[in-house]
Amino acid sequence: MNAQDLQAPVDYLKGVGPARADLLRTELNIHKFQDLLSLFPNRYIDRTRFHKIAELQNANAEVQIIGKITTVKMVPQKRGKRMVAVFEDETGQMELVWFRGHKWIRENIKTNTPYVAFGKLKWFGNRASMPHPELDLLEEYQSKKAQRMQPVYPSTEKLQKKGLTNRSMNNIMFNLLKQCTAGFTETLPESVLQKHKLVSKTKAIFNVHFPATINDLEKAKFRLKFEEFFYIQLQLIRKNLLAKKKIKGFPFPEVGDYFLDFYKNYLPFELTHAQKRVLKEIRRDLNSGAQMNRLLQGDVGSGKTIVGFLSMLIALGNGFQACMMAPTEILAIQHYEGISELAEKMGIHVKLLTGSTKTKARRILHEELESGELQILIGTHALIEDKVKFKNLGLAIIDEQHRFGVAQRAKLWKKNTLPPHVMVMTATPIPRTLAMSVYGDLDISVIDELPPGRKPIQTVHRYDSNRLKVFKFLKDEITKGRQVYVVYPLIEESANFDYKDLMDGYDSIVRYFPKPDYQVSIVHGKMKPEDKAFEMQRFVEGKTQIMVATTVIEVGVNVPNASIMLIESAERFGLSQLHQLRGRVGRGAEQSYCVLLTGHKISKDGKTRLETMTQTNDGFKIAEVDLKLRGPGDLMGTQQSGVLQLKIADLVQDGSILALARKEAHLLLKEDPSLESPENSMVNFTYQSSMKNKQFWNYIS
Numbered sequence: 001m002n003a004q005d006l007q008a009p010v011d012y013l014k015g016v017g018p019a020r021a022d023l024l025r026t027e028l029n030i031h032k033f034q035d036l037l038s039l040f041p042n043r044y045i046d047r048t049r050f051h052k053i054a055e056l057q058n059a060n061a062e063v064q065i066i067g068k069i070t071t072v073k074m075v076p077q078k079r080g081k082r083m084v085a086v087f088e089d090e091t092g093q094m095e096l097v098w099f100r101g102h103k104w105i106r107e108n109i110k111t112n113t114p115y116v117a118f119g120k121l122k123w124f125g126n127r128a129s130m131p132h133p134e135l136d137l138l139e140e141y142q143s144k145k146a147q148r149m150q151p152v153y154p155s156t157e158k159l160q161k162k163g164l165t166n167r168s169m170n171n172i173m174f175n176l177l178k179q180c181t182a183g184f185t186e187t188l189p190e191s192v193l194q195k196h197k198l199v200s201k202t203k204a205i206f207n208v209h210f211p212a213t214i215n216d217l218e219k220a221k222f223r224l225k226f227e228e229f230f231y232i233q234l235q236l237i238r239k240n241l242l243a244k245k246k247i248k249g250f251p252f253p254e255v256g257d258y259f260l261d262f263y264k265n266y267l268p269f270e271l272t273h274a275q276k277r278v279l280k281e282i283r284r285d286l287n288s289g290a291q292m293n294r295l296l297q298g299d300v301g302s303g304k305t306i307v308g309f310l311s312m313l314i315a316l317g318n319g320f321q322a323c324m325m326a327p328t329e330i331l332a333i334q335h336y337e338g339i340s341e342l343a344e345k346m347g348i349h350v351k352l353l354t355g356s357t358k359t360k361a362r363r364i365l366h367e368e369l370e371s372g373e374l375q376i377l378i379g380t381h382a383l384i385e386d387k388v389k390f391k392n393l394g395l396a397i398i399d400e401q402h403r404f405g406v407a408q409r410a411k412l413w414k415k416n417t418l419p420p421h422v423m424v425m426t427a428t429p430i431p432r433t434l435a436m437s438v439y440g441d442l443d444i445s446v447i448d449e450l451p452p453g454r455k456p457i458q459t460v461h462r463y464d465s466n467r468l469k470v471f472k473f474l475k476d477e478i479t480k481g482r483q484v485y486v487v488y489p490l491i492e493e494s495a496n497f498d499y500k501d502l503m504d505g506y507d508s509i510v511r512y513f514p515k516p517d518y519q520v521s522i523v524h525g526k527m528k529p530e531d532k533a534f535e536m537q538r539f540v541e542g543k544t545q546i547m548v549a550t551t552v553i554e555v556g557v558n559v560p561n562a563s564i565m566l567i568e569s570a571e572r573f574g575l576s577q578l579h580q581l582r583g584r585v586g587r588g589a590e591q592s593y594c595v596l597l598t599g600h601k602i603s604k605d606g607k608t609r610l611e612t613m614t615q616t617n618d619g620f621k622i623a624e625v626d627l628k629l630r631g632p633g634d635l636m637g638t639q640q641s642g643v644l645q646l647k648i649a650d651l652v653q654d655g656s657i658l659a660l661a662r663k664e665a666h667l668l669l670k671e672d673p674s675l676e677s678p679e680n681s682m683v684n685f686t687y688q689s690s691m692k693n694k695q696f697w698n699y700i701s
């Protein structure tokens with residue numbers, strides 16, 4: 001069947017009248033033959049296996065058995081009667097049961113004749129019974145080119161009610177495929193098919209619906225998943241290439257004196273290999289003539305800040321300004337302090353701008369920024385207010401804010417002739433599979449190595465009932481001079497309860513850790529920014545030993561002497577949040593600990609989260625588990641992203657197929673960037689049609 005015929009409305013298909021066609025349209029969004037072909041089964045019932053009655057077990061879901069019906073009787077029950085047939089094979093006996101349709105059964109059933117019975121089992125003690133089995137005479141079952149792997153299609157309650165059962169869907173699909181015996185046009189390049197031993201389009205479509213063996217099915221699925229990823233990647237990569245051509249950026253031909261001076265004389269430690277590699281990637285971007293759009297991923301504590309600072313020095317060395325934006329005031333202050341300390345040595349002019357900056361200081365700052373006297377500006381969202389104008393912003397670094405949109409980024413360069421280079425730093429590890437699909441427009445660098453000498457954080461799970469033991473442990477550590485975080489969950493919907501928990505918790509901690517031997521700070525979202533900053537500062541300076549907080553401390557805060565993270569009601573936190581919180585400790589030379597306190601009632605997912613935390617410190621492993629638990633839709637605000645509404649492939653399970661498809665898409669575009677060559681005409685056609693499905697761009701930019 002050619003592409004044209006596949007555009008025919010489903011009404012024209014045998015077995016689909018106008019009523020059913022309407023149902024298919026409204027319930028499953030199926031309009032054309034083509035849509036029906038891409039309604040892939042959810043699962044398959046394996047009818048390649050037969051069971052013996054004596055071997056049946058409770059755990060068997062659906063079974064098929066060869067046997068004979070010996071007797072049929074009617075059994076009265078509360079309402080009406082049920083029909084019960086004794087069914088036996090050479091190993092034993094069981095019952096087949098019907099609650100309706102008795103007449104038809106009685107007239108058609110043959111006793112003492114071999115049948116294949118298929119269905120779900122019900123158990124009454126150790127007696128198996130099969131209600132409303134699918135019955136085929138063994139002879140017919142064998143002669144019929146029976147579907148050994150029976151597809152189960154997505155359905156809805158309404159479809160079931162209106163009689164469009166899975167059996168009817170099977171028939172409809174069968175009729176459709178009967179009309180397609182001529183095959184389908186191949187949509188992948190011949191060379192790719194050969195290289196990866198992919199089955200043809202025709203074979204794949206037939207076998208995904210009616211596979212004869214599990215092996216056929218696997219091959220069909222592999223090919224279709226590959227194809228789905230391949231076309232998505234073609235689009236993403238082309239978009240990225242086009243963007244690179246279109247969006248010019250300032251070329252920074254020099255690394256510059258600032259960079260060289262700092263690197264030679266002031267670098268406080270040797271960079272890790274990963275930091276060096278990433279710097280090279282950034283360096284290449286900055287001199288390419290195109291605007292850099294780079295996502296810098298690195299686990300908490302991997303040392304992203306110094307990489308950011310060195311990149312700023314390149315901008316400065318080429319005569320440009322740089323800025324860094326942080327999500328909270330506390331973090332902005334920390335960055336400001338860290339960076340001014342480094343910059344000071346080279347006489348670089350750095351300032352801080354937040355919501356708390358006073359009017360007069362602000363006015364001076366604006367002037368210095370416009371004259372170019374101010375070289376580095378660090379701050380919060382205040383940086384993107386309209387009044388803030390740079391003379392020539394060359395590099396904007398955005399810390400811990402992957403959600404920061406393009407529109408907001410654009411505000412940074414209103415006055416520039418060209419957009420600044422942009423680097424987004426995040427400690428939220430995004431699994432590669434997801435990153436490859438979602439961030440087609442950002443290049444990605446990964447710092448996958450921690451600075452040397454860090455002791456891995458030890459993580460334990462303890463129940464509330466052991467709280468006093470845990471507190472005793474905190475006391476011992478504090479005596480050794482350490483500091484402690486105690487974090488409470490804060491969920492928007494139950495904010496009032498949560499604040500009460502937090503305050504109760506604070507009270508009990510103050511009781512257990514009394515003044516003047518112990519000082520306890522508290523920070524939460526209802527406090528004024530300056531109060532928060534004050535309390536935070538006391539903790540940073542070591543004036544208080546315990547910091548009780550909600551998750552406001554989640555990102556970025558750096559207090560190397562704090563070596564214990566105690567998380568209350570840990571079962572209520574998501575995995576990535578737990579990992580972020582844990583990342584607040586383990587920054588100094590001392591052994592650090594993370595204690596997850598919970599009640600006894602924990603959900604299955606909750607248990608998995610706690611186990612994952614106690615078993616690994618690897619942010620990427622944690623992100624993979626998180627992705628499996630929550631599904632991709634939840635991560636990174638990608639809910640609306642059309643790209644994740646895949647028809648057959650699965651971002652979590654099929655990461656390796658995605659990587660393969662992406663590689664081939666790259667190779668193809670390298671050879672034929674605009675897909676013009678004749679042998680790629682079918683690829684181009686398929687690509688253009690998939691482009692019409694614009695939905696999938698929603699998430700980017």
Ligand code: ADP
Nearest residue numbers: 269270271272299300301302303304305306451
């Ligand atoms: P993050 O990636 O979480 O932002 P930071 O940039 O805050 O991490 O770095 C964490 C700590 O590690 C800082 O105290 C920093 O000075 C230190 N650090 C960074 N890189 C190195 C390195 N190569 N060797 C030793 N310490 C380093």
Ligand code: MG
Nearest residue numbers: 304305399556
């Ligand atoms: Mg950081």
